[in-house]
Amino acid sequence: MKIYQKCSQQSHFCVQLKQQLLRWHMQKYWFICSVLLLVLALGCKNPPTRAQDWMQENGKVKVLCTTAMVADIVQGVGGEQIDCLTLIQGENDPHSYQLVKGDDEKFSRADLIFCSGLGLEHGPSLRAALEHNPKVFSLGDYLHRTYPSSIVFIDKTVDPHVWMDVGLWQKTIEMVSRILSEKMPDQKALLEQNARSTASRLSQLDAEIAAKLQTVPLDQRYLVTTHDAFNYFTRAYLAPKEELSSSLWRLRCQAPEGLAPDSQLSTADIQQLTDHLIRFNISTIFAESNVSQDSLKKIVDVMHKKGRTVHIAKRPLYADACGTNSYQDMMQYDAEIIARGLLNGS
Ligand SMILES: [Zn+2]
Missing domain, CATH: 3.40.50.1980 (Nitrogenase molybdenum iron protein domain)
Known part of the structure; x- marks a missing residue:
């Protein structure tokens, strides 16, 4: 009987010990898992913007x-x-x-x-x-x-x-x-x-842009862009000095969409712009990076119906937004695209 009681007590003790050990292992396991998850979470956290x-x-x-x-x-x-x-x-x-x-x-x-x-x-x-x-x-x-x-x-x-x-x-x-x-x-x-x-x-940048646009003959320095973002550019780099004292230089810069690129084109707007393209023999017009080309495409279609070939320059200009460029890069890029477009229509 004593032996039985001892064995029984030992068995009970063993079970309790095993359960305690199991609980301890489980706690250890969860602790390690939690630490690993925390380390992982910290490691995967995006760097600050x-x-x-x-x-x-x-x-x-x-x-x-x-x-x-x-x-x-x-x-x-x-x-x-x-x-x-x-x-x-x-x-x-x-x-x-x-x-x-x-x-x-x-x-x-x-x-x-x-x-x-x-x-x-x-x-x-x-x-x-x-x-x-x-x-x-x-x-x-x-x-x-x-x-x-x-x-x-x-x-x-x-x-x-x-x-x-x-x-x-x-x-x-x-x-x-x-x-x-x-x-x-x-x-x-x-x-x-x-x-x-x-x-x-x-x-230096100002002089560089001026020199670049000077390579375009005066009678080809007519810029048509999507919205009116290039008036200052035109006055500074496309117009000759003698036009600056009057409003003549303004003829060198036209845009169908006005000062903010959100206006709708009327039939009168299209007529006015197509007349302008014909008057100054303009064959290349310029889209802008962050503005829809819809208005320019309408102009191209209307000109096509009139039997005139006008195309949109392959690469868009930057004006309101630099994109991923710096301001200096943007201005150099625009000068290059405009000079190339006005000279040979590319
Ligand atoms: Zn603008």
Whole structure:
């Protein structure tokens, strides 16, 4: 009986011990699995985006720019002293851009905000975020105030595409340099040095584009694009000096869709444009990267019915959006495509 009781007690003890060991193993197993899953999750986590990175404190002045063209000037002047983020990226249209999730936080985080202005950023939510905001400085509005005669008006509406004239856009350096120097007075000398380097780079770009377009005979320098983004470009690089004192230079730049690429083409618009193509013997017209080619295709069809051959240049121009290019690359590319298209129709 004693032996039986002992065996029974031992057996009970053994079962309890086994159960305890099993529980311990299971806990260990789950603990190891949890650690592995955590390590895996951390390892697979996406690296922070540029915007997330920009939101973090790093001791630099946080600057938000609405477009890549604005950022080119601001980053050039600010250099290493600022942390600069572009709000409207890639092919997004600055005319119609509306704030998306996370943009409000960028506006709150920014110490300074630079926009293109002159009505470019007219998407309601973006416009509301910019208007009456004491942190916002407009490069275009600065040009309008300081160099009023340099601003182009189309039917009494200001043309916001000022960056398409590099020499004019370059003049905003003085304003950006002043604003940044006021924010970082101890960095003034360095910022002024950056401003001089940026001005030199853009002067060189301006001269390079002018020289490129000079290779096109004057009677072939007529540009037709999807929307009215190339008036400043035309005045700076396609028109001869003698046309600048009158409105004659404006004949060298036409677009079916007006200042913002969202208008519908009327029969009268098509008639006016086809008359223009015939009058100036224009055979190549230019699409834009972020704008539908529908209006240009209609023009080509109408011209075809009139027995005239007009074609759309193989490669689109960039105007409102740089895509993945820098501002400098975009302007060099446009100059090349326009010169090539006007010279030999490719
Ligand atoms: Zn535009």
